[in-house]
Amino acid sequence: MIAKENIRPGGRSARVQSSVHKAVRELLKEMDRSDLTIPLVATRAGVTPSTIYRRWGDLQELLGDVAVERLQPDGEPLDTGTGRSDLRAWVEQFVDEMSSAPGRALVRDVLATPDATNAGKCCSFTKQQLAIIAKRAEARGEPFADVDVLMDYVVAPIMYRILFDDVPAPAHYHALIDVVMPEQPQRTGLQVAAAVGSAAR
Amino acid sequence: MIAKENIRPGGRSARVQSSVHKAVRELLKEMDRSDLTIPLVATRAGVTPSTIYRRWGDLQELLGDVAVERLQPDGEPLDTGTGRSDLRAWVEQFVDEMSSAPGRALVRDVLATPDATNAGKCCSFTKQQLAIIAKRAEARGEPFADVDVLMDYVVAPIMYRILFDDVPAPAHYHALIDVVMPEQPQRTGLQVAAAVGSAAR
DNA sequence: CGCTAAAAGCAAATATTTTGCGTTAAGCCA
DNA sequence: TGGCTTAACGCAAAATATTTGCTTTTAGCG
Numbered sequence: 001m002i003a004k005e006n007i008r009p010g011g012r013s014a015r016v017q018s019s020v021h022k023a024v025r026e027l028l029k030e031m032d033r034s035d036l037t038i039p040l041v042a043t044r045a046g047v048t049p050s051t052i053y054r055r056w057g058d059l060q061e062l063l064g065d066v067a068v069e070r071l072q073p074d075g076e077p078l079d080t081g082t083g084r085s086d087l088r089a090w091v092e093q094f095v096d097e098m099s100s101a102p103g104r105a106l107v108r109d110v111l112a113t114p115d116a117t118n119a120g121k122c123c124s125f126t127k128q129q130l131a132i133i134a135k136r137a138e139a140r141g142e143p144f145a146d147v148d149v150l151m152d153y154v155v156a157p158i159m160y161r162i163l164f165d166d167v168p169a170p171a172h173y174h175a176l177i178d179v180v181m182p183e184q185p186q187r188t189g190l191q192v193a194a195a196v197g198s199a200a201r
Numbered sequence: 202m203i204a205k206e207n208i209r210p211g212g213r214s215a216r217v218q219s220s221v222h223k224a225v226r227e228l229l230k231e232m233d234r235s236d237l238t239i240p241l242v243a244t245r246a247g248v249t250p251s252t253i254y255r256r257w258g259d260l261q262e263l264l265g266d267v268a269v270e271r272l273q274p275d276g277e278p279l280d281t282g283t284g285r286s287d288l289r290a291w292v293e294q295f296v297d298e299m300s301s302a303p304g305r306a307l308v309r310d311v312l313a314t315p316d317a318t319n320a321g322k323c324c325s326f327t328k329q330q331l332a333i334i335a336k337r338a339e340a341r342g343e344p345f346a347d348v349d350v351l352m353d354y355v356v357a358p359i360m361y362r363i364l365f366d367d368v369p370a371p372a373h374y375h376a377l378i379d380v381v382m383p384e385q386p387q388r389t390g391l392q393v394a395a396a397v398g399s400a401a402r
Numbered sequence: 403c404g405c406t407a408a409a410a411g412c413a414a415a416t417a418t419t420t421t422g423c424g425t426t427a428a429g430c431c432a
Numbered sequence: 433t434g435g436c437t438t439a440a441c442g443c444a445a446a447a448t449a450t451t452t453g454c455t456t457t458t459a460g461c462g
Contacts, residue, residue, distance in 0.1 A: 011459055013409060034259075034315065039449065048411050053450065055409080058235075111364060112313045114235065123365040151366075152358040152377070159365075160357035163312060164324040176353070212428055214440060240418070249442050254419065256440080 019045040020052060024066045033105060038062070064113035067106040068121050077129050083137025083144045084181055087154075090133060091173055094126075095158055099167040107163065126155055145180045153180050220246040221253060225267045234306060239263070265314035268307040272323050278330050284338025284345045285382055288355075291334060292374055295327075296359055300368040308364065327356055346381045354381050 023045035027036055038059055042049040056062040077090045097103045110118045130147045137144035154176045161168045168176075224246035228237055239260055243250040257263040278291045298304045311319045331348045338345035355377045362369045369377075 012457080013459080016410075037449070049450080050412080050452085051410055058450090108312055111309055119365045151361070153354065156361035157353035157357040160352070160360055163364075164320045164360075165352075213426080214428080217441075238418075250418085251420080251443080252441055259419090 016045070016047055016051060016055075020047060020062070021066050021069065024062060025070070033063075036063075060109075060112050063109040064118045067109035068118045071106055071110065071122050071125060073125055073129055077133050079136065083133060083140070083142045084177075084183075086133045086136065087130075087150075087181065088174070088177060090129060091154060091158070091177060092170070094155075095162075095168060095173055098159065099162050104162060107159075123151075127151065130155075149180055217246075217248055217252060217256075221248060221263070222267050222270065225263060226271070234264075237264075261310075261313050264310040265319045268310035269319045269322050272307055272311065272326060274326055274330055278334050280337065284334060284341070284343045285378075285384075287334045287337065288331075288351075288382065289375070289378060291330060292355060292359070292378060293371070295356075296363075296369060296374055299360065300363050305363060308360075324352075328352065331356075350381055 020041060023041045024036075027040060027044055036059065038052050039049045041059075041062070042052050045052075052062065056065065077086055080086050080089050098107060107122070110122055113119070127147055130150050134144045134147055154173070157176055158168055158173055161172075221242060224242045225237075228241060228245055237260065239253050240250045242260075242263070243253055246253075253263065257266065278287055281287050281290050299308060308323070311323055314320070328348055331351050335345045335348055355374070358377055359369055359374055362373075
């Protein structure tokens with residue numbers, strides 16, 4: 001990737017970047033992504049195609065760049081009173097966003113980028129959101145699952161299903177949450193895992 | 202996607218398909234994927250570019266098509282005596298394959314395809330392999346985890362990390378297996394989850 | 403305020419993708 | 433088997449997209 005945010009951030013360069021991003025976002029709403037071309041984006045952004053080629057290389061890189069920006073969370077997770085319900089609310093919104101047609105397209109664009117930094121950023125966004133919820137829970141003195149555990153046992157199954165299989169049903173992701181944050185923490189891992197298994201079908 | 206396996210499978214059409222696939226595989230070994238073009242593939246395959254455009258649409262579809270084929274498992278999982286060790290062996294191989302540079306590229310190619318059938322196939326391949334291991338274990342009278350549980354709690358975390366984060370370490374994926382198939386099934390889900398959390402760091 | 407160099411613009415040269423039309427050869431039915 | 437139908441291929445021209453060398457603009461800095 002040629003484009004980095006910290007190279008010549010002021011003035012024209014930044015103006016070009018934002019108008020190109022804006023053009024991509026607009027065009028993506030108006031047309032099929034398979035019909036999107038760099039000359040089209042350039043025209044809409046009021047920029048020469050060669051500028052885009054020089055800065056981003058190809059359409060895939062540009063789309064990846066735009067996608068990461070759009071997947072950036074626009075605020076803190078909702079505070080609903082308890083960590084558990086914060087988590088449930090956040091997961092619900094996460095699934096909705098990621099499983100929608102545009103959401104899936106964004107994720108694909110992020111993953112399609114040859115270098116992995118884009119995907120890494122998305123992962124970080126998610127971890128940060130979960131860390132905020134965890135920190136709030138901790139401040140309230142509530143027990144709360146480790147962020148890495150949540151990534152492995154809640155986020156990963158959801159994303160895997162969205163990407164490779166079918167969109168997970170509410171019953172399913174609720175069950176995923178219940179496993180790592182049971183209301184009565186007495187059941188064994190296997191029993192709970194079995195419960196999730198049945199919810200998955 | 203225009204190309205489907207069951208349309209005119211015999212004769213010339215099949216010959217073209219296989220020579221194009223072969224050309225892609227060969228060229229991918231010889232050059233960077235970003236330098237690969239359809240005219241190049243066409244020349245190598247001894248075919249007109251327009252044939253490829255008409256059949257596959259664009260390079261991404263073609264690469265996705267080739268990738269699915271290459272991700273197809275070439276046999277049954279190794280029989281190592283017990284279900285648990287079969288699973289451990291299979292997971293180890295799975296991680297190695299998927300986390301290698303070419304493996305990651307194949308998965309990205311599969312996901313980059315606009316329609317989701319390619320990704321679905323890969324998911325099915327994995328489920329089938331696990332089902333074989335599960336069936337063997339069952340035949341031996343061993344307890345064994347449900348395939349859906351394995352997908353959520355072993356495969357998904359592994360794939361998520363490979364795609365979005367870092368390649369999971371052996372300690373980590375061993376811990377994932379231990380959660381769904383503990384040697385002593387007494388520990389609670391939370392305790393085990395905590396153990397995985399620490400292994401992840 | 404002037405210098406330096408990174409980034410943008412422009413346009414010509416290349417490379418690719420698309421498309422219309424003729425040709426080949428599977429698949430099918432008598 | 434032999435002819436018929438049509439999907440798939442080949443070819444080449446036209447339309448687009450990409451690359452590249454050179455010029456111009458302008459951000460960053462002394």
